[in-house]
Amino acid sequence: MSATLYDKLGGQPTIEKIVDDLHKRILADNTLKPFFANTDMAKQRAHQIAFFSLIFEGPKQYTGRPMDKTHTGMSLQEPHFDAIANHLTEAMAVGGASAEDTKAALDRVSSLKGAILNK
Numbered sequence: 001m002s003a004t005l006y007d008k009l010g011g012q013p014t015i016e017k018i019v020d021d022l023h024k025r026i027l028a029d030n031t032l033k034p035f036f037a038n039t040d041m042a043k044q045r046a047h048q049i050a051f052f053s054l055i056f057e058g059p060k061q062y063t064g065r066p067m068d069k070t071h072t073g074m075s076l077q078e079p080h081f082d083a084i085a086n087h088l089t090e091a092m093a094v095g096g097a098s099a100e101d102t103k104a105a106l107d108r109v110s111s112l113k114g115a116i117l118n119k
């Protein structure tokens with residue numbers, strides 16, 4: 001059996017590192033930061049780690065809401081999505097992910113774009 005993307009990335013410790021770096025980048029980005037003004041970032045961290053585990057074929061531990069319900073009413077536009085995708089790409093590079101694994105991860109996240117933008 002071939003390794004899952006979750007395993008190839010380095011499992012839970014790497015996903016945690018990537019999410020921490022991603023959240024640092026999001027909160028340092030003035031176009032994104034306001035969206036998270038009322039968000040409990042500790043809870044968000046746990047949900048994001050669990051969500052990536054789910055879509056990268058790691059352990060199924062996600063108990064958050066589906067992507068369309070979560071992001072409804074935020075008036076999210078394509079540039080918001082692209083900004084987070086770019087921060088994720090950089091966080092993955094810093095986390096030591098290969099270009100191939102980063103592309104595979106971004107492909108999965110991008111397949112959720114319609115749901116996240118509620119379009």
Ligand code: HEM
Nearest residue numbers: 032035036038039040047048051064065070080081084085
């Ligand atoms: C790029 C792909 C994205 C993914 C994979 C993603 C994933 C998630 C996940 C897993 C949650 C937690 C859901 C829950 O707790 O039930 C969440 C919440 C949230 N997301 Fe996203 N998201 C994305 C894009 C965005 C964008 C572009 C924005 C706004 C700029 C955004 C803003 C938020 C906010 C504000 C919350 C927290 C809502 C709350 O406080 O309850 N997300 N997202």
